[in-house]
Amino acid sequence: MTTLGHELRVSYAFVERNFNLVKRYWGWEVVWLVYSVVNALSITYIGAAMERISGARVDTSYLVLFLMVGTLVWHYLAVVFDSVSSMISWERWEGTIEYTFMAPVKRLTQMLGTCVFSIVYGMLHTAVILIVVAFFFKIDLSQANLLGGVLVLLAGSLSFIGMGIMASVLPLLFTERGAQMTNVIQAMLLLISGVYYPIQALPGWLHPVARLSPATYVLEGMRQSLLHNANLSSLWGFVLPLVLSGLLAIPLGMAVFDWGERYAKRTGKLKRSG
Amino acid sequence: MDDLALVVDGATKRFYSGSWKGWSIPGLVPRNGKAKMVTAVDQVSFSVRRNEIFGVLGANGSGKSTLIRLIATLLIPDQGRISVFGLDVTREEMRVKKLINRVSVDAAFFKKLSPMENLMYAARLYDMDARCARKQAVEILNQLGIKAESIYNPLENMSRGMQQKVAIARAFLTAPILLLLDEPTTGLDPRSRRDVQEFVLNLRAAHDATIVLTTHDMEEADRLCDRIAVIDNGRVVALDTPEGLKALVARGNGRDPTLEDVFMDLTGKSLKEEGEREG
Ligand SMILES: Nc1ncnc2c1ncn2[C@@H]1O[C@H](COP(=O)(O)OP(=O)(O)OP(=O)(O)O)[C@@H](O)[C@H]1O
Ligand SMILES: [Mg+2]
Numbered sequence: 230m231t232t233l234g235h236e237l238r239v240s241y242a243f244v245e246r247n248f249n250l251v252k253r254y255w256g257w258e259v260v261w262l263v264y265s266v267v268n269a270l271s272i273t274y275i276g277a278a279m280e281r282i283s284g285a286r287v288d289t290s291y292l293v294l295f296l297m298v299g300t301l302v303w304h305y306l307a308v309v310f311d312s313v314s315s316m317i318s319w320e321r322w323e324g325t326i327e328y329t330f331m332a333p334v335k336r337l338t339q340m341l342g343t344c345v346f347s348i349v350y351g352m353l354h355t356a357v358i359l360i361v362v363a364f365f366f367k368i369d370l371s372q373a374n375l376l377g378g379v380l381v382l383l384a385g386s387l388s389f390i391g392m393g394i395m396a397s398v399l400p401l402l403f404t405e406r407g408a409q410m411t412n413v414i415q416a417m418l419l420l421i422s423g424v425y426y427p428i429q430a431l432p433g434w435l436h437p438v439a440r441l442s443p444a445t446y447v448l449e450g451m452r453q454s455l456l457h458n459a460n461l462s463s464l465w466g467f468v469l470p471l472v473l474s475g476l477l478a479i480p481l482g483m484a485v486f487d488w489g490e491r492y493a494k495r496t497g498k499l500k501r502s503g
Numbered sequence: 504m505d506d507l508a509l510v511v512d513g514a515t516k517r518f519y520s521g522s523w524k525g526w527s528i529p530g531l532v533p534r535n536g537k538a539k540m541v542t543a544v545d546q547v548s549f550s551v552r553r554n555e556i557f558g559v560l561g562a563n564g565s566g567k568s569t570l571i572r573l574i575a576t577l578l579i580p581d582q583g584r585i586s587v588f589g590l591d592v593t594r595e596e597m598r599v600k601k602l603i604n605r606v607s608v609d610a611a612f613f614k615k616l617s618p619m620e621n622l623m624y625a626a627r628l629y630d631m632d633a634r635c636a637r638k639q640a641v642e643i644l645n646q647l648g649i650k651a652e653s654i655y656n657p658l659e660n661m662s663r664g665m666q667q668k669v670a671i672a673r674a675f676l677t678a679p680i681l682l683l684l685d686e687p688t689t690g691l692d693p694r695s696r697r698d699v700q701e702f703v704l705n706l707r708a709a710h711d712a713t714i715v716l717t718t719h720d721m722e723e724a725d726r727l728c729d730r731i732a733v734i735d736n737g738r739v740v741a742l743d744t745p746e747g748l749k750a751l752v753a754r755g756n757g758r759d760p761t762l763e764d765v766f767m768d769l770t771g772k773s774l775k776e777e778g779e780r781e782g
Contacts (some may be wrong), residue, residue, distance in 0.1 A: 236629055242627030246613070246620070253615040253657060313663050324611035328673075332628035333600035494579045497518050497569075502609065 236338045242341030244349075251350070262354065266361045269300045272425065293366050294456055296425060301355055301362075301450050303424045305382065306345070306389050306444055307415060308351040309344075313393025316343050318400040318408040328501050336486060344390045351386075370455070377454035377464045384468045385447030389474020392443075394482030398489035401498060418444050432451060443474050507572065508681055508713035509551040511557040513583035516544040516569050516737075545737035551713060551730075556703070558728030559717045560762075562770045566737040567717040568571070568607070571685045574715065575605045587681055601629075604679035608686040610670035614659040618644060618669045621658060622676055629677040636676065643672045647698055664691045671699055682706065684716045688723060690781070702728060711743060721762040731762075736772045 235252055276292035321324040329339070360408075362368075373413030396414055421428070421435055422444035428436060439445050450467030453459035494500050518541045543566040551557040559567050572578040574585055576596050587599045610622045619640060626636035644654055649670040658666060667690055674682060684703070689698045696715045700723060706712045718724050724731055725745050732742040741748060748765045 231718070239628060242624055245627065246616075246624045248612060249620045249624075251614055253620075291559060323613050324609060327575075327605075327607070328611060328625070330599060331575050331577060331603070331605060331628075332625070334595055334628050335597070413588050452756075491579065491643075494577060497516075497578060499577055 236335065236341070239334055240338045240342030240345070242334075243339060243347045245349070247343070247346040249427035262278060262357060265304055265354065266358050269297070269304065269358050270360050272300045273297045273366060277366065279397075290367070290369050291456065294368065295452065296363060297366070297368070298451050298455055299424045299448060300358055302382065302385075302448055303419065303422075303444070304358060305351045305355040306447065307419075308354055309347045309386055309389045310393045310396070310415060312347040313340075313343055313349060313390055314396035314399075314411045315408070317397045318411075320454070321400050321500075324500070330499065331335070332492070336490070337483065340390075340394060340483065340486075347390070348386055350407065370457060372458045374454040374458050374460065374464075377459060377461055378451055380420055380461070381447055381454060381464060381467055384471035384475065385443060386452075388443035388471060388478045391480075391482040392479020394479065395485050396484050401493045403491045418442055421445070423448050427448075443471055443478075446471050506553045507550050507759075508553045508555065508588060509557075509690055509715065510586045511550070511570075511574070511583070511659055512548050512574055512585070514544055514547045514570070514580045515542065515582040516573055516578060517542045517581055542737050544580075547737070547739055548583075549732055549735070549742055550779060553615045553713055554707060554711055556707060556714045556716060556727050558724045558731035559715065559734060560721075560724055560766060560770075561717075561734040565734050565770065568685050570734070571605065571607075571622045571683045571715065571717065573679075575603060575683055576600060576765050595745060596609065600677060601685060604674040605683040605762050606670050606685060606687045608672045608689050610663070610666035612658050612666065612669065615657050617655045618649065618658055618661075618672070618721060619654050621669065625673045625678060626708075631677070638751055640672065640676055643675050644669065644703065647672055648695065664695055667691060668695065668699070671702070675702065678710060678712075680710075680712055682712050682714045682715060684718075686717055686719065688718065688720060696723070703727060721766060733765065733769045740769050741765070 270435045273293055273296050276294075277297040279288060279291060279292055293419065317326065320329055379479040391416070396411040397408045421431065421439045422442045423431075423439060424444070428445060431439060446467045450464055450471070453467065454464055517687040520539045520541075547566075547570060550644070559570065561567050569578065573580050574587070575593065575600055576592050579593055587602055590599050590602075590709075596687050613624070616624075619637070622644075623633065623636060626633065626640070641651075645651070648670055649665060649672075653661060653665070658669065661669070667687070671687055674684075682703075687703075688699050691699060694736065703714060703716070704727065707714060714727075716724070716727060728745060730742065730744050731748060732739050733748070734740065742749060743751070746764060748762065749760045752760045752764050752768045
């Protein structure tokens with residue numbers, strides 16, 4: 230019990246530090262928020278303009294909601310992935326990594342703090358965007374199962390946390406290029422996971438690949454619950470694979486991280502000057 | 504056993520550098536001729552008693568920081584064993600980490616955060632009581648001559664020397680019983696240097712701390728250290744009290760030898776010899 234209390238207290242170090250960083254970099258946060266809002270708006274407007282573009286009748290409000298779910302869910306997942314995966318690259322950039330790695334802190338505890346921050350931060354960010362977007366479009370949530378949506382999103386967070394942990398190792402291994410490599414991973418996921426279109430629009434050979442991306446299930450599950458009022462029992466088909474892949478991805482991420490840390494300590498990749 | 508704070512036994516650390524088109528491949532030690540190997544720490548052995556201030560002197564690139572990192576669990580030794588109060592640094596890493604802290608030459612911080620925010624982050628990592636830590640942080644920073652108003656402003660506005668003091672405060676805050684100081688006073692003005700030296704002496708006296716110190720300031724080494732190891736090319740070439748070391752070098756031009764003479768005498772020889780062989 231006392232050890233659990235200890236780990237929880239220590240993990241708060243990362244939550245507090247990250248929120249302090251958000252506070253101190255507020256200018257950058259505002260820019261990023263504005264960018265995200267504008268980005269979400271311009272994508273959603275594609276849906277609103279579809280009748281004009283094609284000249285045919287379309288269910289505009291459905292299309293608007295379809296795209297909006299895509300852009301918001303993707304934003305949330307990307308923020309979670311980003312803030313977990315930049316855990317190392319940021320500290321490397323500031324040079325503090327040796328101090329964090331020297332402290333008597335279990336890596337699991339560090340991850341816990343980082344993930345709690347990521348989820349809270351991602352939720353807040355996405356909520357702000359949702360409020361602004363809702364202001365621009367008439368959103369019809371009469372067919373929405375909000376609770377189901379939250380459930381799918383939380384289940385999806387698990388695998389993104391796992392993938393984030395794996396990606397965070399890259400800057401430990403590849404001193405210079407590690408951080409850019411995480412961007413490549415993210416771009417790939419965006420393409421194959423059916424964020425703005427059903428995955429059936431992709432060429433056939435990509436379908437099995439899309440089925441491997443947890444984001445695919447998050448997006449389908451979210452659309453089922455928000456657009457088609459799917460009840461909880463029919464959402465299991467999405468929640469279960471997400472929970473399972475999360476339960477697989479997180480320990481796997483931890484193992485990869487552990488290996489990466491030992492590799493860095495053996496070869497002197499943590500830091501060299503001084 | 505109990506009064507040995509640190510035992511380094513045959514520690515060796517080599518670094519390999521080699522790459523393929525600028526990409527380093529993890530786990531792969533290149534076998535082609537382009538791979539370079541540096542033995543940064545070479546069969547180093549010594550032990551430090553509890554409450555001792557142990558100096559490590561050596562030229563740039565002689566392996567001082569690498570040695571400190573091996574002790575600090577930031578590098579894993581290729582050979583040899585290192586133990587801190589009887590705990591092996593690789594096998595009982597977490598327990599060792601609780602006992603140590605380290606200050607390096609470059610004050611590494613979250614630069615946008617204030618000294619207080621940085622110190623609180625450290626304090627939480629070491630599971631200190633937040634209120635207590637905040638009070639202590641202010642006390643230590645004051646003692647090191649950091650003005651009260653700069654404690655809450657972003658650290659990036661402070662001069663390098665001031666940042667270095669905050670780095671020292673961070674290490675002192677967690678009250679380590681083995682403190683590793685890697686050139687803690689480099690870049691400080693003479694008065695600040697004195698402040699830090701006094702603080703180190705005080706930490707030893709009041710908190711029963713053991714200190715390993717590297718420095719390029721020979722006077723500082725003379726003033727603080729009980730014993731000094733001189734390393735050259737990763738190897739210990741002499742280990743004695745400051746007096747003992749000075750006794751090693753010949754009395755030149757009628758004045759008493761200083762640690763600087765010792766340093767000149769004991770280090771950099773291999774370079775000269777190699778130069779002579781080539782030339
Ligand atoms: N992480 C690393 N990767 C590769 N080589 C390294 C690494 N760290 C140190 N070296 C090499 O090991 C040798 C010893 O370096 P080290 O930093 O320990 O010297 P130092 O005695 O602390 O020097 P200084 O007085 O300049 O601080 C140098 O040749 C250095 O280039
Ligand atoms: Mg050094």
